[in-house]
Amino acid sequence: MKRPGLWLATVAFLTFFLGPFFWQVLTSVWPDGQLTQPLPTSLTFDNYVSVLWGRPFLQVLVNSLLAASLTTLFCMAVGASAAFALAKLEFRGRNLLLAAALAVSMFPPIATVSPLYLILRATGLRDTLVGLVPPYATFALPLTLWILTSFFRQLPDELYRAARVDGCTPLGAFWRVLLPLAAPGLATTAILVFIFAWNEFLYALTFLSSPEKRTVPVAISLFASEHKEPWGEIAAASVIATLPLVVMTILFQRRIVSGLTAGAVKE
Amino acid sequence: MNGTVKATGSMGRERRQAYMLVAPAVAVLMGVALYPILAAIWLSLHRLILVFGERKWLGLENYGFMLGDARFWNALGNTGYFTLVAVSVELLLAVPLALLLNTSFPGRGLLRASVLVPWAIPTVVSAKLWAWLFNPDYGLINRLLPGQDINWLGVPGYALHAAILVDVWKTTPFMALLVLAGLQGISEDIYKAARVDGASRWRSFVSITLPLLKPAILLALLFRTLDAFRVFDAIFVLTEGGPANTTETLSIYAYKTLMRAGNFGYGSMLSVMTFLCVVGLSLVYIRLLGKEGR
Numbered sequence: 001m002k003r004p005g006l007w008l009a010t011v012a013f014l015t016f017f018l019g020p021f022f023w024q025v026l027t028s029v030w031p032d033g034q035l036t037q038p039l040p041t042s043l044t045f046d047n048y049v050s051v052l053w054g055r056p057f058l059q060v061l062v063n064s065l066l067a068a069s070l071t072t073l074f075c076m077a078v079g080a081s082a083a084f085a086l087a088k089l090e091f092r093g094r095n096l097l098l099a100a101a102l103a104v105s106m107f108p109p110i111a112t113v114s115p116l117y118l119i120l121r122a123t124g125l126r127d128t129l130v131g132l133v134p135p136y137a138t139f140a141l142p143l144t145l146w147i148l149t150s151f152f153r154q155l156p157d158e159l160y161r162a163a164r165v166d167g168c169t170p171l172g173a174f175w176r177v178l179l180p181l182a183a184p185g186l187a188t189t190a191i192l193v194f195i196f197a198w199n200e201f202l203y204a205l206t207f208l209s210s211p212e213k214r215t216v217p218v219a220i221s222l223f224a225s226e227h228k229e230p231w232g233e234i235a236a237a238s239v240i241a242t243l244p245l246v247v248m249t250i251l252f253q254r255r256i257v258s259g260l261t262a263g264a265v266k267e
Numbered sequence: 268m269n270g271t272v273k274a275t276g277s278m279g280r281e282r283r284q285a286y287m288l289v290a291p292a293v294a295v296l297m298g299v300a301l302y303p304i305l306a307a308i309w310l311s312l313h314r315l316i317l318v319f320g321e322r323k324w325l326g327l328e329n330y331g332f333m334l335g336d337a338r339f340w341n342a343l344g345n346t347g348y349f350t351l352v353a354v355s356v357e358l359l360l361a362v363p364l365a366l367l368l369n370t371s372f373p374g375r376g377l378l379r380a381s382v383l384v385p386w387a388i389p390t391v392v393s394a395k396l397w398a399w400l401f402n403p404d405y406g407l408i409n410r411l412l413p414g415q416d417i418n419w420l421g422v423p424g425y426a427l428h429a430a431i432l433v434d435v436w437k438t439t440p441f442m443a444l445l446v447l448a449g450l451q452g453i454s455e456d457i458y459k460a461a462r463v464d465g466a467s468r469w470r471s472f473v474s475i476t477l478p479l480l481k482p483a484i485l486l487a488l489l490f491r492t493l494d495a496f497r498v499f500d501a502i503f504v505l506t507e508g509g510p511a512n513t514t515e516t517l518s519i520y521a522y523k524t525l526m527r528a529g530n531f532g533y534g535s536m537l538s539v540m541t542f543l544c545v546v547g548l549s550l551v552y553i554r555l556l557g558k559e560g561r
């Protein structure tokens with residue numbers, strides 16, 4: 001307790017950042033009839049039961065899982081080889097491509113909504129989860145490229161040269177030598193892309209119209225009952241939708257921080 | 268060793284393979300970003316009502332109409348105010364937070380994990396969470412504050428600031444992490460030298476930390492400014508742009524014009540204007556960063 005200012009600031013920041021989340025957790029186990037009281041006198045899991053079994057929320061969770069996983073797989077498949085080339089090979093337009101990826105990640109999503117809507121409608125992909133993958137790639141692919149490129153750059157050039165001397169083609173060196181070594185980078189990228197895709201709202205709101213296709217953010221934003229806002233159920237749904245992310249973030253915090261600042265991309 | 272790889276024959280092959288390796292990513296970026304932007308500009312030059320299948324070339328008429336559209340200027344003002352205030356407050360909180368995270372003390376691990384919580388929470392969920400805190404009847408904020416209950420999200424003037432608070436809560440951690448990365452790049456030796464010269468803690472913060480931190484801060488400001496300017500999720504969930512359009516931002520106005528009114532011509536024009544504002548802002552920052560580099 002040598003530096004009281006330090007502790008005061010720590011407590012203040014902890015309260016500000018964690019307080020609202022704890023209040024939401026408390027609300028989720030707060031009996032509906034007692035919401036008018038200052039604090040609940042008993043706790044209940046009714047809200048969880050009614051969210052999971054009274055609403056199509058399990059379906060919604062599966063939808064989000066699908067959309068986020070497909071986006072992650074797609075971006076890794078397309079982005080890994082490109083990130084390797086950006087980090088280790090010399091070719092014209094290398095810096096231009098990195099700058100373009102950065103610029104694309106800065107696009108306001110609203111700017112591309114109207115043409116993407118028309119394209120998805122014309123191809124029959126509107127209101128499908130697969131149809132979310134291309135729009136999601138607008139933010140997920142640049143993120144993949146930046147983070148993976150910085151990971152490939154950290155691998156020593158000698159590895160690549162040795163593989164080439166041993167007779168590998170550049171593609172072979174990438175596939176057999178560097179890609180396995182970049183596994184931690186791939187994991188970091190996958191975690192971040194998954195989180196961003198899981199949290200996306202505008203595209204999912206615009207391109208999905210059937211209630212049974214909704215992703216978690218869309219479902220929660222449109223959560224309403226006929227009479228009043230179901231705060232307890234919203235809180236329960238929020239906790240269900242957020243807890244896996246919070247646990248994942250705390251488990252992988254080092255990776256996430258290094259990935260975010262390596263790529264230095266997005267919120 | 269360099270020579271072996273870069274012998275002429277293998278060099279050409281290397282370049283060919285490099286193009287092959289980046290081609291899928293380039294194609295996807297063009298398909299999901301470049302083409303849609305150009306298409307949005309094209310659409311913005313039309314009158315296009317989806318439900319009627321109506322499509323007519325207008326040239327720049329939509330842009331002309333915009334100049335006299337009070338709702339557009341209101342949305343632009345709201346977006347600018349939101350961005351300016353939110354990002355300033357975030358910076359003012361992020362720098363002390365980053366300094367704290369850079370100090371070694373027993374609570375640091377807990378603090379570092381905790382700041383990631385708001386970052387990991389989906390924006391929609393964080394907006395719902397705050398909407399409950401702001402609830403006029405049972406919300407925590409009115410419970411804690413003395414005096415009359417305030418309808419935070421229903422009163423013009425309060426609502427936009429409520430949205431700013433949500434953004435500050437959600438995104439200050441990210442900014443702090445970027446500033447922290449900058450702090451970790453500053454060598455300890457400079458501080459030791461300053462201490463030997465008798466500089467106070469505050470003095471070395473102002474004369475050493477801040478100047479050396481400037482590039483990291485500018486980069487963090489760039490990311491956050493562009494991100495705040497396209498704000499949609501939080502405000503859409505909190506107020507949908509109300510009360511009386513006092514929280515309507517450009518993204519929300521464009522979304523409503525596109526998806527509620529089905530007016531794809533004027534809506535695309537609003538989208539393009541949002542895009543152009545973001546381009547303008549990034550050019551300003553790139554100039555500032557360029558000056559910093561020299």
